Amino acid sequence: MLTLLSENRSFAGIHRRYRHESAVLDCAMTLAVYLPPQALSGETVPALYWLSGLTCTDENVMQKAGAHRLAASLGLALIAPDTSPRGPEVPGDPDGAWDFGHGAGFYLNASEVPWARHYRMHDYVVEELPALLERELPLNGRRGVSGHSMGGHGALVCALRNPGFYRSVSAFAPISHPSRCPWGEKAFSRYLGPDRSRWSAWDACDLMASAPERLPLLVDQGLDDPFLESQLRPDDLEEAARAAGHPLQLRRQSGYDHSYFFIASFIDDHLRHHAAALLPQG
Amino acid sequence: MLTLLSENRSFAGIHRRYRHESAVLDCAMTLAVYLPPQALSGETVPALYWLSGLTCTDENVMQKAGAHRLAASLGLALIAPDTSPRGPEVPGDPDGAWDFGHGAGFYLNASEVPWARHYRMHDYVVEELPALLERELPLNGRRGVSGHSMGGHGALVCALRNPGFYRSVSAFAPISHPSRCPWGEKAFSRYLGPDRSRWSAWDACDLMASAPERLPLLVDQGLDDPFLESQLRPDDLEEAARAAGHPLQLRRQSGYDHSYFFIASFIDDHLRHHAAALLPQG
Numbered sequence: 220m221l222t223l224l225s226e227n228r229s230f231a232g233i234h235r236r237y238r239h240e241s242a243v244l245d246c247a248m249t250l251a252v253y254l255p256p257q258a259l260s261g262e263t264v265p266a267l268y269w270l271s272g273l274t275c276t277d278e279n280v281m282q283k284a285g286a287h288r289l290a291a292s293l294g295l296a297l298i299a300p301d302t303s304p305r306g307p308e309v310p311g312d313p314d315g316a317w318d319f320g321h322g323a324g325f326y327l328n329a330s331e332v333p334w335a336r337h338y339r340m341h342d343y344v345v346e347e348l349p350a351l352l353e354r355e356l357p358l359n360g361r362r363g364v365s366g367h368s369m370g371g372h373g374a375l376v377c378a379l380r381n382p383g384f385y386r387s388v389s390a391f392a393p394i395s396h397p398s399r400c401p402w403g404e405k406a407f408s409r410y411l412g413p414d415r416s417r418w419s420a421w422d423a424c425d426l427m428a429s430a431p432e433r434l435p436l437l438v439d440q441g442l443d444d445p446f447l448e449s450q451l452r453p454d455d456l457e458e459a460a461r462a463a464g465h466p467l468q469l470r471r472q473s474g475y476d477h478s479y480f481f482i483a484s485f486i487d488d489h490l491r492h493h494a495a496a497l498l499p500q501g
Numbered sequence: 502m503l504t505l506l507s508e509n510r511s512f513a514g515i516h517r518r519y520r521h522e523s524a525v526l527d528c529a530m531t532l533a534v535y536l537p538p539q540a541l542s543g544e545t546v547p548a549l550y551w552l553s554g555l556t557c558t559d560e561n562v563m564q565k566a567g568a569h570r571l572a573a574s575l576g577l578a579l580i581a582p583d584t585s586p587r588g589p590e591v592p593g594d595p596d597g598a599w600d601f602g603h604g605a606g607f608y609l610n611a612s613e614v615p616w617a618r619h620y621r622m623h624d625y626v627v628e629e630l631p632a633l634l635e636r637e638l639p640l641n642g643r644r645g646v647s648g649h650s651m652g653g654h655g656a657l658v659c660a661l662r663n664p665g666f667y668r669s670v671s672a673f674a675p676i677s678h679p680s681r682c683p684w685g686e687k688a689f690s691r692y693l694g695p696d697r698s699r700w701s702a703w704d705a706c707d708l709m710a711s712a713p714e715r716l717p718l719l720v721d722q723g724l725d726d727p728f729l730e731s732q733l734r735p736d737d738l739e740e741a742a743r744a745a746g747h748p749l750q751l752r753r754q755s756g757y758d759h760s761y762f763f764i765a766s767f768i769d770d771h772l773r774h775h776a777a778a779l780l781p782q783g
């Protein structure tokens with residue numbers, strides 16, 4: 220059951236923040252939904268799930284991406300889950316770091332103690348949350364997924380692991396190859412344990428080879444992103460897609476960094492990419 | 502002299518934060534500038550000054566208004582000053598409140614001790630800052646002014662007091678009649694002293710009667726704004742404009758509140774309103 224926290228009229232649609240008790244994560248979760256005007260007048264609409272990056276909450280994309288304008292015009296709902304389980308009962312990074320634990324769930328199901336009890340963001344994002352929202356809101360069950368950085372990784376992995384569940388996928392500056400970058404190695408070694416063979420099930424570059432579905436993938440990457448080489452590794456994604464014959468449009472954007480100014484600059488292209496798969500073509 | 506703090510590519514233009522020593526305010530100030538792509542290729546461009554509301558800094562409008570997209574397309578620079586003098590040497594509200602002092606400069610020149618030394622936001626916004634920016638950045642000296650809430654009041658008052666200085670003016674949910682609302686009465690009685698006859702020089706409703714210039718004024722006001730009746734008083738502005746024969750388009754927007762979701766929903770209309778006065782018509 221969703222408890223309404225706040226709502227704001229936006230581009231003739233409505234932005235809402237909700238709280239609910241997540242059985243999968245075993246804690247209370249906050250999320251945000253943008254419903255376009257079409258959803259307020261009796262129609263059901265498709266939903267684009269946006270998975271945010273390290274340290275973010277539901278608020279970043281809703282406030283900073285400038286996505287409501289075109290979502291309203293197209294008739295797309297936007298769904299922004301939080302980036303991890305939260306709360307005093309949820310263990311965070313033992314050193315208080317921002318790249319693990321709270322705000323850093325990495326959209327996987329943890330197998331290791333003490334993380335496995337709460338850190339099940341994959342099942343939350345792909346199972347519990349869509350089921351809840353499609354029951355309670357005017358959504359038609361057509362879904363796309365996108366995200367930024369850690370959430371770009373999440374979008375790729377959720378789509379690659381769940382053929383048929385999404386009709387479209389894209390990402391901004393995704394952590395493309397988490398098994399081979401410091402952020403991913405830190406998170407995977409704790410959430411999944413030291414056996415690297417178990418990491419492949421959560422790594423887009425590894426999943427791509429045997430993916431049973433090949434949704435066309437749109438990725439934007441800023442070339443002035445400070446995390447480009449060390450953490451994001453778009454070349455690895457490009458090589459994995461080439462080897463697998465996976466359709467990938469990787470756009471290297473000169474001068475852009477890792478911020479929401481970069482996302483806002485290209486969000487409309489992503490919304491149109493999703494709308495082409497999610498909406499009836501006129 | 503401007504010291505660059507950060508920059509982000511945005512919609513093929515650039516968002517920059519600067520710091521400088523303000524002689525008028527007698528403290529260091531941070532501000533943000535958005536330069537559209539045209540300004541990066543040798544042209545000079547007009548500037549829209551955005552005056553933010555209570556508690557805000559330069560960051561709110563740049564991150565949340567979704568204004569870069571159309572500003573880039575039109576070729577408009579956006580300038581976002583801070584909302585007050587800041588720093589340990591600048592006295593704030595004695596009770597630590599958010600509606601006076603730091604973040605609450607009200608775009609006036611204070612006359613009373615201890616405020617008069619630093620709180621001179623009118624002269625900063627209308628004199629020091631444009632002179633500095635037009636010297637150091639590719640701006641052509643054509644200026645518009647807009648703002649939100651306290652900054653909407655600021656936009657109206659700066660335009661009404663300085664005929665010829667701006668070519669266009671608009672506001673979102675302005676504090677229209679500060680002499681007659683709790684926020685304004687608190688601020689004016691401290692910055693300007695108890696003699697209410699001295700408040701009129703900083704009150705749009707009072708200035709309108711004798712304004713020597715009648716720039717057409719666009720105002721948007723959400724009807725679900727929690728501050729509508731007590732603080733903003735758009736009916737007073739409408740009555741003052743009617744009495745003075747001042748051209749006012751006051752749009753009452755059903756369902757909208759006081760947030761940046763409201764601003765984002767209508768910012769494009771305001772940018773076009775300013776562009777019509779600031780740009781050569783094609």
